Amino acid sequence: xxxxxxxxxxxxxxxxxxxxxxxxxxxxxxxxxxxxxxxxxxxxxxxxxxxxxxxxxxxxxxxxxxxxxxxxxxxxxxxxxxxxxxxxxxxxxxxxxxxxxxxxxxxxxxxxxx
Amino acid sequence: xxxxxxxxxxxxxxxxxxxxxxxxxxxxxxxxxxxxxxxxxxxxxxxxxxxxxxxxxxxxxxxxxxxxxxxxxxxxxxxxxxxxxxxxxxxxxxxxxxxxxxxxxxxxxxxxx
Numbered sequence: 258x259x260x261x262x263x264x265x266x267x268x269x270x271x272x273x274x275x276x277x278x279x280x281x282x283x284x285x286x287x288x289x290x291x292x293x294x295x296x297x298x299x300x301x302x303x304x305x306x307x308x309x310x311x312x313x314x315x316x317x318x319x320x321x322x323x324x325x326x327x328x329x330x331x332x333x334x335x336x337x338x339x340x341x342x343x344x345x346x347x348x349x350x351x352x353x354x355x356x357x358x359x360x361x362x363x364x365x366x367x368x369x370x371x
Numbered sequence: 372x373x374x375x376x377x378x379x380x381x382x383x384x385x386x387x388x389x390x391x392x393x394x395x396x397x398x399x400x401x402x403x404x405x406x407x408x409x410x411x412x413x414x415x416x417x418x419x420x421x422x423x424x425x426x427x428x429x430x431x432x433x434x435x436x437x438x439x440x441x442x443x444x445x446x447x448x449x450x451x452x453x454x455x456x457x458x459x460x461x462x463x464x465x466x467x468x469x470x471x472x473x474x475x476x477x478x479x480x481x482x483x484x
Contacts, residue, residue, distance in 0.1 A: 288470070298410075298460060302471040313471055347416060359406070360472055362416035 260284050261363035263348050269369045270338060277334045278366045280348030287353050288312075289331035290360060291323060294345040306331050307353070335368075343370045373398045373467045377475035384453055385483050391438075392448045392478050394463030401425075403468045405439065405446045410477075411459040419461070422446065450480075458482045 261282045270276055282289060290313075291303040304323040305313035311323070320336045335342060345365045351358035375396045384390040396405070407419040422430045422439050429437050434451045446465075450457055463475040 290471070292472075298477050300462065300464075300472075300474040302473075305470055307470075315471070345414065349416075358466075359404075359418060359421055361418065362408075365414045365416070367414070 261348055261350055261361055263346075263363040263366050265366060266364060267367050267369075269371065271371055272338055272340060274338050275334070275336045276338060276368070277332055278346055278348075278368070280331045280333070280363055282329055282348075282350040282361075282363075284350055284352075284361065286350040286361075287328055288351045288358070289325065289328070290349040290351075291331065291333050292347040292349060292362075294347060294365070296344070300347070304331075304333075338370045340370050343368055373400075373465075373473055375463050375465055375473050375475040377461075377463055377478050379478045380476070381479045381481070383481040383483055386455060387452055389449060389451045390453055390480065392450075392461050392463075392480065394446045394448070394475055396444050396446065396463075396465055398444070398465070398467045400468040404466050405437075406464045406466075406472070407435070407437070407446075407448045408462045408464060408474075409457075409459045410462065411456075416462075420448070453482050455482050455484060 264279045288307045290305045294300045306325045309325045322334045325331045347365045348363040349360040351360045403424045405422045409417045420432045436449045438447045460477045462477045464472045
C-alpha cells in the first residue's frame, strides 16, 4: 500500500495554464508538506500544513496555492504557469510538526511547462 | 543561516566496497535531527537513516551507518558492502529544530559492477 501518493506523476502543459497536483497520505499523519526540486536536484520547502492549517509558507509566488480539504490530503494549485515552474514537486508527511518527526515522501510529480 | 553542505557532487565505487559520503552543516541550534535520503532513478525519496543530535551513539541501519561529529558539525554516511541497488542521489538534510527540512545539494553515487 502506498503511504504517500501523488497524482499525476507527469504533467506537461503550456505556459499560462492552471494546473493542480494532488497528494494523499494514508499514514494517519497530521502534517503535510510540498517541496520543489529544481533541474539541479536542489530540494526546497514550499508549504507545510498541520491539521489543515498553514504553518510554513516559504517565499513562494502567490500563483501557488495549497489547499488541505482534510489532514490526509494536501493539493497544490498553480495559476498562470511559467517556464520556471518546471520542476519535480514532492509531497511529504510526518506524524506531527515537531522537531523529532521524520518526513516521508511521495513519488514526486514531474511538471514540464512548455 | 542554517545550511547543509555536500561537497562531493559525484562518487563511484566498485560493488562490494565501502564508500563514505560527506555532509557538513551549520546551525546554532542544539537540538535537531539529521537525515540521509536516497533518491534512485525512480525519483522516489527514501529515508536511509536518521540521527538525533543529542545522542552521541552513531545510528546504524544494516549496511548503512553514520559518523556524527556534533562539535565539527559533520554527518557522514558510510555504505558497507555496496550493492548495485545503492546507485542513487544521496541527500543529507536536517530540520534544525523546526518543521521544515533543509537539504544539501546531493551526491550522485554510482556503484560499478
